[in-house]
Structures are given as structure tokens and as C-alpha cells.
Amino acid sequence: MTDVKMSIFRGEEGEGEMVDYTIGLDEGMVLLDCIHRIQHEQEAELSCRWNCKAGKCGSCSAEINGKPRLMCMTRMSDIIEETPEDEIITVRPMKAFPHIKDLVTDVSWNYEMAKAVVPLKGPEETDWVFSQFEAERAQEFRKCIECFICQDTCHVLREYRKFDEFGGPRTMVRLANFEMHPMDQEDRIPEAKDEFGIGYCNITKCCTDVCPAGINITDNAIIPLKERVVDRYYDPIKMIWHKITGQKLRT
């Protein structure tokens, strides 16, 4: 067993400091294992969220060496390799959200956004018929594990703090899920534009780069929604089409 050193943010409500820990390392350990080892051997009060430890629940998001990722899917061998020899591994809480304690932040804003999206509105009859191809368009967005790493990364939220005007990538993924759902009858475009401020996104693809579920957030969720907003509100011909028929024009 070799030892590894890492520096973890300790404190409450944003006030605190980086504290160094030395942990014994076994083969194959992930960063979350190190946090647990510190809790069990050194510091019972160290706070972090976790559940599945298999990349399925999205609880253990943190900023490791400055990059938001899941602690349970970050192998120590990779982190040691990426950290320059004269630097120490750093673990900090997500920066975009209000800090609670140590690695735990208040992510409740994301749950408010979830509640603000109108739920699926499909036909009353059961046994819906649609193809696997159609299913997959929505399924990509339903892979989201709600780790909120995309929200943490998005500069509109992280730097510009537009929490009142912009729903963030996670909300766009949720809207895209319904918009691409083969049976949804609700019009999602006004919601995307007015309620959730899709115009704020300037497609830098930072969210896509960090998504642990591999969702192509920018290309498959945000850009198609943006195109539909543009078609609806800024393309005169399609505006007239929508006024006359009242239908979504699938592009």
C-alpha cells in the first residue's frame, strides 16, 4: 500500500480552508474511497454526499483538481497521473451552488427548476406505439443522473449567476427530453425561450465536456431547441405556418 496526499476544502457556508490529508492507497481505488477512508480513520465529521458508488446516482459531484466530476468514477491512478509532481491533488465543493459544509452544497435550485418544467402530456389511451429509433432520441436525455456538474460548469450560472433567468443545461436536457418525446403534445418552445432563457447559452459546449453520462447536451439538446426557438420567433415564414396550423414544425 502506497500513500497519497490530497487537499480537501473543510468549512461551513463558504468559510474555511484547504486541509491536507495522507491516505493509504490500494489498487483500483477511486477518489470517493479516499474520502471514506478519511471519514473512517481520521475525521468522522468530514461531509460529502454519495449513494451508488457506480456512476448511476449523481450524488458525489465535486471539483477535483479544479474540474467538476464524480468522485466515485475518478480513479486515483488517473488523478495521480494528471497531477504535476510538485502539486497536490485538490478536492473542492461545486462552486456554482451555495456552500453548506465541506464537499456538500445546496443544490435545491435544480429541484425548483425541475418542478417548473411542465410534465409530459401524452394521449389518454395506453400501449403507446413508437419505434426504438424514436425512443432513443428521448432516451439519450433520460440518461441524465442529475449530478448537476453541467450546471456547475456553465459560466452563465457559475460566473454570471443568472439563476433567475436561465435554467442551465440540465433544464435544457429536460425540455429536450419532452420536446423529442414521440407522444408529447405540449409546446415546449415558448417555455425554452421565456421561462428558461435558452438564449443565454452561447454553445461553448463546456457542459457536454463534463457530462459523466455522456449526453451530447449542446449538439442534441440545446442546439435543436435553439433552432426551434429561432424558427418560431424569428423566421417569418415558419411563424406564419405556426399561426395558421397551431402545430410544431419538426425540423
Place this chain on the structure above:
Amino acid sequence: MTFESHEYDVVVVGAGGAGLRAAIEASRQGAKTAIICKSLLGKAHTVMAEGGAAAALGNADDRDSWETHFKDTMKGGKYLNNWRMAQIHAQESADRIRELEQWGAVFDRTPQGLINQRNFGGHTYPRLAHVGDSTGLEIIRTLQEKGIHSGVDIFMEYTVSHLLQSDDGTCTGCVAYNRVDGAMHAFSSKSLVLATGGITRCWSVCSASWEYTGDGHALALNAGAELIDMEFVQFHPTGMVWPTSVRGILVTEGVRGEGGVLKNSEGVRFMFDYVPDMFKGDHAETEEESTEWVRQVVAGEIATVRRPPELLTRDVVAKAINKEVAEGRGSTHGGAYLDIASQRTPEEIIAKLPSMYHQFKELAGVDITKEPMEVGPTAHYVMGGVRVDAESQESTIAGLFAAGEVASGLHGANRLGGNSLSDLIVFGKRAGEHAAKRATEVEQPKLDNTDIEAAIAANLAPLAREGGENPGKVYDDLRNMMQDKVGIIRKEAELESALDDLKGFATRVGKTNPGSSMIYNSGWHQVLDLVNMVDISIACALAALTRTESRGGHTREDHPEPDKGRWSHTTNVIYKKDGNIVISQEELSQPPAELEKLLDRTKKEDEK
């Protein structure tokens, strides 16, 4: 210490599939409903379910019916199931799945565009509605979105520590603490639904998250409710075995459902040698027949040959792997080889098992489209739990309901894969419905401050301790002890020794020191969870010691065969008497004639 009071018609404890479904139903029936859950919404254990939800929709094979699902469930449970729960489950699961689709779940499709169904161990026909290998995520997200739009109040990151009761024992509410700020809360409820999941965190090799500390089991036990079948713990045959830090993480049975085969270090497909008498003739007897079955299933044809023996029930496969390893034919790191690479194309594997592909790639550096996985048994599910009425899910305590893994009866001695997700939605709905109905019939309970203050004092006690062990150390030691002495293969001396050890653990838990902070103090939360883990470990070890036979999820090295006599129709009942956990036995109710004739018990009677 002060506390905040709340009043609800129905309080649901737990926000996995059963809790969410119960809350949605209670709210739909007009009850003012709250959910209290230990984690953030959408992170409960249901999210980790992979393979699918069993329901006789008959979309992938129209020979399927509720009667066959009932028969399979009873046979898989080795006939110790509550027959009425097995019947209700088989009859109602299809409608519950259809309802999920209307609430937004996007299941994989058949070529005809209907909900597709996959094969799983113990199910006669392809029966599991699924989304790749992340069906649990789909179901919890769907229920979560339905729930937040159903007018349910949600208390996230709260742990319920005590149930409150009136003088006659009726459940009147609960005390909970907010994990974020340590504040105490008292809830008055006309009905309370336990949907807290399972207990498998009591074993060191398990597929469970930190939440699985048997809270609901312990709350019920301490309130005077009865637990049944606590000796039956499902060790899922395929957990990851390497690297050590990921040992126990689930590898879905869907790998075998999609054609994956199990081999030992000699390259032998050993499952052909482990077919129990009760399943003789149900499975392929040659590799050729197995291969043909996979070909038919992949081609979307109705299978005309028998399924591979890898799809025997979980108890059988887990014990087979255990034996191969014990006899020196294990894989490099002490498991078996699970090989899908030789059976399906890389494209098919990535499409059907995407999360398995990523899990092995990222955590073990193994490419499952090219190499076999190393797998071994992992504590996965408890069949035992709160004894409930089959129709209403009410426990033996008035006003206290239970649904999902915390409840018992449906699965008997062994649960079939896929029957858990369907259990959650079938009995979650029923629990919510009957909890709401009761709420229209009783007055809002007045809570007794003395009881609340006693509960709060017990919760705060660990924070006042000076010195003492780190609770994490006690937690690790307890789990290692249970793994060693109450694991997949059990014997009398070890079970007795475990019960002795548990007395010591109870003392140690009472002396741990989690520090003094009330703000998101994981150590403090762990001490309070540990109290439950000790009680539930005692219940499990005591039931395991008492049942002197091997059946389903309970295997005794000193009593290796199923008993044809008493134990084949006897249930262990656990309850508290004068503060002690005690056990008694009861005769199991047998199905009426019209259901009995659906079962193929003849082979069971011949069982040696």
C-alpha cells in the same frame, strides 16, 4: 431542544420506487401527503436497479400471462411466498408499467413499437420491461417527476429516527432529524408508510448504497410490529470482484439475459452441472441448445428451445459460483468469468448494456466487448421484512404500512430478478391507497411531547460524548463480521458466535464518538444508522440459526438440503418482547385450489 411540528394525513418514509408510488397514490386519493427521505430526491436505491421490471405484458412473447408470472414467482420463492401477494403482483404489474409509460418513462421498444421485454432468471418468457441496463433510473426519474407535480411535500435529507405511538400502539407519526442542519422535526400522521428499502449494508460485500441500514425494519420492530423471513438474504451471483474497492457493485443479470455465459478458470461452462432437481428439464442441457436459444432471442423469434442454465434463479447461480471458487476453479481475483464478448457483437453489447460497458471500462479497465468480466456473489436484497396484509400493506401495527423491500411476503425464500421494480409500483400504489383511505377514517393524532423529547435526547446523545471510537471503525467491523459469519453459506457455530458478537457491537455503538457538529455530520448519522444495523443483524442471524435447512437465500452447510417436512411450510416470525428480539414459528397459508393448480409443485415434491 426545540423541534418543529408538522401534520399530515399520510407520511411516507423513503423516496425510492415504492415510496414515490405510495405518495403519488395517497395524494391522488386526496390525502395531504409528505415524503421524508435520507438522500436527495432521485438518489434512492431504485436508481441502481438495472435489468428491468417484470410484468406479463406479453409484448415479446404472447404466450405469457399473469398465471405464468405467478407460477414463476412462487417457484423462484421455493413456495414460501405469501400466495396472495404473488397473485396480486402478477395481476397488477402490467397496468402499473403501462401507467409509467404515460407518466414519461421511455422503455425500449419491440419491432412493433410496443414496450420490449427481456429474458431473466426464473422467468419462463421474456418479461422484463427495460431501458438498456438502467431501468431503475428510468423508473425513479419518472416517479420523481410525477411526484413533484402531485402536490406532495418533500423533506429531502431527513432521517426518521423514531416512530410515535398512542397508548394502544397505533402509529401516530414519527420523529426525524434534518441531516443538513441537525434540526429536529415531529410529524403527526394518520397513516405512515415505510418504504425504506433493505438491509444489505450489513455485509461488507454488497451492492447497496449507504442508505441500506435497515431503518424501516428496525423502526417497525421497535414499534412492536412483526418481521418475517429475515433469514432470506439474496446474494446476487454477479457483483464485481476486482479491483477490491469496487467489490460488490452490481453486474446486471441482463448480461446473462442477453446471452452472457459463466465459465470457471478451466474454461468450463459450469452451470450445466448445477441444475437443481426442481428445475430439471426446464433448461438447455447442451451448449448447442443454449446457443440456439440466444440466436432465436437475438433474432426476435419466439424461443422454441430451452434457455441456458445461466438463467437459473439467483440463489442457485450464486451458490454455484461460490462452490467453483471454493474448489479452486475461481478466476484470478476469486470469482467466475462472465463472458458476453464471445456471444454478441461489440455494437450489440454497447447498445444493450451501456452502463456495464462504462462501469467495467472506467472502474476496472476491462473492455467487456473483448474480455470476460470477473464476477462473484454480493449481498443484494432481503426477502424478509415487515409482515403486511396482502391487500392493504398494513403491518401488524395499526396505521403503519410498509411497501417495497422493507415489506415481506411476495418473494418467499428467493426473489426473481425484475420482481423488485414491479413489487415497488404494485404494492407502493396499494400502500398509498390504503394509507389514504385510513386517513379519511381517523382523527389527526395529538402527539405526546414526552415521547418526542425522549427521541430527540436519544438522537443527540452521541454528540455529547467525550472520547470514544470512530463510528466508521465499528461500522467496518460489523460488516466484516456479518460477511464472515452470516454470509452466503452459514453454520450453527458461526451463527451463534455472530449473535454473541452483536451484543458486543451494541455496546460499542453506544460508545462511539462522531464529533459534535450538527451540520451535515456524516459520522453522527452513521452512529444512528448503526443502532438499526445491529438490531437487524440480530434478527437475520437469529432467523438463520433457527431454520435448520437450506432453501433459496438461506444456505446452511450443516443442513444442506431443503426440508421436505416442517420447514417447507413454516415461516419464522421475529418481534420484540420485553426489549429483546425473539423468534417464533407459524404455519404458512397455502393457496386455494384454483391457484394451486397453476403451480408445478410435482417436481418440488420429488426434490431430493
